[in-house]
Amino acid sequence: MSAGQIAALIAAGAFVLLVLLLAIPLIKLGRTLDEATIAIRKAHENSDPILLGANETITHVNTQLERVDGITANAQAVSGNVSALSSVFTATLGGPLVKTAALSYGLSKAIRSRRKGKELAEGRHSRKRGRK
Secondary structure: OOHHHHHHHHHHHHHHHHHHHHHHHHHHHHHHHHHHHHHHHHHHHHHHHHHHHHHHHHHHHHHHHHHHHHHHHHHHHHHHHHHHHHHHHHHHHHHHHHHHHHHHHHHHHHHHHHHHHHHHHHOOOOOOOOOO
């Protein structure tokens, strides 16, 4: 064997070693791609029930929203009726009640001032110091 043949044999061995070293990551990458394909297939198969469940949920939510819209409309009608009733109450009883309250306040103030005037006139307002 000549030196050229020995060098070619060493190069061939190195090439085989290089191919083996590169084959291991390629095999692992192939397995990873197979697993990814299986996962995608399972996700696709399981997505139909999920989408059907989501569709049912959305239908149920829409039904509930229609009920809430009805309740909101009724609450708005009730608040309008309460507002109208308070306006009627204010118009019919508010004026006389305010006048009655003003009259009672004025009478109580007049009575207090009259009593105070009598006390001043009689001298009850002064207190002598030193006596117990």
